Amino acid sequence: MILTPTMTGITSPDPLQHAFKVKSAPHAGRSGSRPVFLKPEQWQQWWQQPSQATERALYIHIPFCRKRCTFCNFFENGTNPQRINRYMQRLTEQLKIAADTPLAQSRPFNTVYVGGGTPTDISSDEVKRLGEAISRFPLIDNAEVTLEGRLNGFDDDKWHNATENGFNRFSFGVQSFDTQVRQAAGRFDDKDYLLTRLNQLSLHPSASIVIDLIFGLPGQTMEIWQQDLQAVIDSGVHGIDLYQLIGLSGTRIDHAREKGKILGTALSEYQADSQARANMYATGANHFESLNWQRLSSCHWRRDSRERSVYNSLAKSGIEILPFGAGAGGSIHGHGCMNGRDLKQWHLTHDEADAAGTLTAPVQVPGMLMSPNPAAKLDAIFKRGLDSGRLDLNLLAKDMTLHLMPLFKAWQTNGLAKLETSSLALTLAGRFWNVNMQTGLFEFLSENPFVASQEPAAQSIAS
Ligand SMILES: C[S@@+](CC[C@H](N)C(=O)[O-])C[C@H]1O[C@@H](n2cnc3c(N)ncnc32)[C@H](O)[C@@H]1O
Ligand code: SF4
Known part of the structure; x- marks a missing residue:
């Protein structure tokens, strides 16, 4: 079991100020996806x-x-x-x-x-x-x-x-x-x-x-x-x-x-x-x-x-979001999409479609399409739960909760969360550091993969 301070934070008398050094990024995430090219x-x-x-x-x-x-x-x-x-x-x-x-x-x-x-x-x-x-x-x-x-x-x-x-x-x-x-x-x-x-x-x-x-x-x-x-x-x-x-x-x-x-x-x-x-x-x-x-x-x-x-x-729950405009992000049929930010390219694609007489359906603009994230539902439970300040453990398969328990206990020891009967409640310090905790949780799962035999249970988590 690999457990590092970037996952757990550190023990300190003042977790609000010192549990982590600095907010790691605006948002946390893992993808598990690969680029997709559509004709x-x-x-x-x-x-x-x-x-x-x-x-x-x-x-x-x-x-x-x-x-x-x-x-x-x-x-x-x-x-x-x-x-x-x-x-x-x-x-x-x-x-x-x-x-x-x-x-x-x-x-x-x-x-x-x-x-x-x-x-x-x-x-x-x-x-x-x-x-x-x-x-x-x-x-x-x-x-x-x-x-x-x-x-x-x-x-x-x-x-x-x-x-x-x-x-x-x-x-x-x-x-x-x-x-x-x-x-x-x-x-x-x-x-x-x-x-x-x-x-x-x-x-x-x-x-x-x-x-x-x-x-x-x-x-x-x-x-x-x-x-x-x-x-x-x-x-x-x-x-x-x-x-x-x-x-x-x-x-x-x-x-x-x-x-x-x-x-x-x-x-x-x-x-x-x-x-x-x-x-x-x-x-x-x-x-x-x-x-x-x-x-x-x-x-x-x-x-x-x-x-x-x-x-x-x-x-944050990973719903379908149809994106429009240069620089818009979303997801269609489970595929993540990010339209390119280049305004010139965006216009050019539309002008070409116009000239070709194909403006009868939405134009495929330059950008990125990603394959569906196999763990999207699970990730949404983690992200939404930690962001809201309460992770409902009933939404997780029992095996997954057990798998994550060393991390949850470390968070509790470090003043970031409290384990309750069926949920993990973030403290004020935990809410301040919640993006680091999300990043730490995804790092934990990447370093300590959920073993193959348990994977189906994790995937069957209620949507
Ligand atoms: C996409 S911006 C749009 C805001 C709008 N154009 C305006 O002028 O207020 C949305 C929000 O991102 C936040 N934001 C932008 N840069 C940030 C930064 N470096 N750190 C934290 N929040 C930031 C700001 O609070 C901002 O209102
Ligand atoms: S006006 Fe533009 S640069 Fe300023 S906060 Fe809004 S998005 Fe950012």
């Missing part, structure tokens, strides 16, 4: 086959931003209205074509996520046309339809067109309310504007307004973080995501760090290290939970039941 006619065929999925989603990617923020590497293409217009025309055309296929029509969709980049940068008219294109898919009653983006440039006209055309959830990146921290991070708008606008939008009778905050930004001291947390309450929003700053490569923060610099504010050169970020997480979690906000995952809380976070929780 164009096989791709077309896929869209003629009904879906076997019980729950599913659409993911639509809008790969434009007006400015590159210092902490982020999601920036793909600069915004300009003509460029966006050309993209949105193709995208809505593709959505309409796809919506008419047997694959799309065979089963209803639970949720839709329009992500980016900055989807709120599209024009008001484009918001309307996008909403109309989405409504051609069979959606369940009260399906959650999210538009991601930011408040800057999201004017009353866009808001009206969005809420009138099916969007019922809005996820805005705020990152920090502090005007100085925001400016240093390359964000528009000041705290007063954000609070006023969020208060206005949150008055809507049914739409859910959620915001993202990052902790650990340059210049963001604990005092500023506490003000950020209070501002969430003052803003009136219905849900909150708290993300630890990840040192993503290629960002301006990362380039500055390589030169030994911090992109702080005029007031502060402070940048929280991993231990300080752990304390910021705990302060955030305790803040919302003491005010009776409900925790939906390790980093997401809701004020009331209007916020459901359907897409985020289903996406």
Whole structure:
């Protein structure tokens, strides 16, 4: 049995700060898949086959931003209205074509996520046309339809067109309310504007307004973080995501760090290290939970039941997600797919299909297709369980639970989890380190494979 500190964390009097050194990656995963190459006619065929999925989603990617923020590497293409217009025309055309296929029509969709980049940068008219294109898919009653983006440039006209055309959830990146921290991070708008606008939008009778905050930004001291947390309450929003700053490569923060610099504010050169970020997480979690906000995952809380976070929780369960747009990821008929990010290539493929008169079915864009992950259901149980803060052991075959028990016990010893009768409950420290724990669990299974005779039991885990 191989058990390493990267799997278990280390024993320490303060697991919240010290169980692991640093958050390993934004997400955990193992693939067990290999690339698949489909001929164009096989791709077309896929869209003629009904879906076997019980729950599913659409993911639509809008790969434009007006400015590159210092902490982020999601920036793909600069915004300009003509460029966006050309993209949105193709995208809505593709959505309409796809919506008419047997694959799309065979089963209803639970949720839709329009992500980016900055989807709120599209024009008001484009918001309307996008909403109309989405409504051609069979959606369940009260399906959650999210538009991601930011408040800057999201004017009353866009808001009206969005809420009138099916969007019922809005996820805005705020990152920090502090005007100085925001400016240093390359964000528009000041705290007063954000609070006023969020208060206005949150008055809507049914739409859910959620915001993202990052902790650990340059210049963001604990005092500023506490003000950020209070501002969430003052803003009136219905849900909150708290993300630890990840040192993503290629960002301006990362380039500055390589030169030994911090992109702080005029007031502060402070940048929280991993231990300080752990304390910021705990302060955030305790803040919302003491005010009776409900925790939906390790980093997401809701004020009331209007916020459901359907897409985020289903996406972690490995459901079918039909992806649209350059840079969109998803899965079709159990195959993972990742559309290439290159906008030129994406347009070229559509232009060629147009010239060849084959725009009668969704275009196969450049990208990657992967064979079905044989352990997809099991992995989804682990990911969703650890992310939610409670792994339901009833969902695992008994043999698998026994196999993992040395790891679970080590987590318990290290203050990351508690073994209960039929579940593994993560402590606050465990929730902070849950991505490291997920990565550690997959590493454990790779170093200590479940023996062949037990494999069928693991595969029969309830979906
Ligand atoms: C794809 S971005 C879209 C946000 C939107 N365009 C905006 O301007 O706020 C989604 C979220 O990822 C998070 N994010 C981006 N870079 C991050 C990083 N380095 N560490 C942690 N979270 C990050 C931010 O909170 C952001 O709101
Ligand atoms: S935070 Fe948003 S606007 Fe800023 S670079 Fe990332 S995706 Fe673009």
